[in-house]
Amino acid sequence: MNNIEFTKLQDRFLSHEARSLYLFFIRPRAERGLYSAPLGEMIMALQNNSPVCPFNASPQICLQLIQELMHCGLMAPASDTERAHGKEYRLPLVEAEMTALPALPFAMHSAWRPSAAFAQTALLAGLDSADFSDQELRAFVSYWQGRPEKRNQHAWERAFAQRLSKNREARVRPQQTPASQAVGTAARVSGVAEGYVPRAIPLPPHKD
Known part of the structure; x- marks a missing residue:
């Protein structure tokens, strides 16, 4: 505000x-x-x-x-x-x-919030929406608060959008199940992997 x-x-x-x-x-x-x-x-x-x-x-x-x-x-x-x-x-x-966004850089503070321009910033960062939870905002602010780095409002919003994008990717990344891990381990131990085709060993020429 x-x-x-x-x-x-x-x-x-x-x-x-x-x-x-x-x-x-x-x-x-x-x-x-x-x-x-x-x-x-x-x-x-x-x-x-x-x-x-x-x-x-x-x-x-x-x-x-x-x-x-x-x-x-x-x-x-x-x-x-x-x-x-x-x-x-x-x-x-x-x-x-929003018109005055390119202002002087400032350090992160506890009252920081994204501006109304964040919707466009989130879109450019590859996010489907500009929605975020209070927990995500607090985590971002607490991470940067007290650090010496200074950015203007737009730069902070871009960093926040990038953080949200990484969090979303981490949540949707498929997790390997214990069953699939066991199958993979057994395949490595036996030396047989999916798609493995054994090589034919050439036989010596037959002598009469």
Whole structure:
């Protein structure tokens, strides 16, 4: 999140529910290249059973919260071209951050997160999607945090995408089963391998 977003979220005319919707639903989805807000998912994200401040979300309330966010400039309607590509809205302040990505290098820190541009970076790294788990993000941050290396935001995102790509490859790589290992060992011991064709030994010429 950039400083302009942080300032906008402190607007006194913005409800706590609208802030929560942006921080915990709209913004994280944008980081994965998703610019849609399914009502059912919004309701699940906002619903809570807190004994102090319970909140029961509804489709009407969710739409009103979206209007709040648009009114303060955190969200904006998508253009016709963007809608044709599945984009329901824009995040103007996130777009401003993406334009400013080639900034000064910085060391990794605990609050680091990929920007909305990460979806494109993940695609270029060969990933099917820009999805990642909190555990994967924490592992990456903890590995680099405290090290002297500095990179700009785009370079850190590229390194993170490469790490995710390696992790995905390691998970899908076929593992050799114990049975196949036993067969391979037996074949090596006996000197007989799959596809082995014994060589014919030439016989000496017959003498009368």
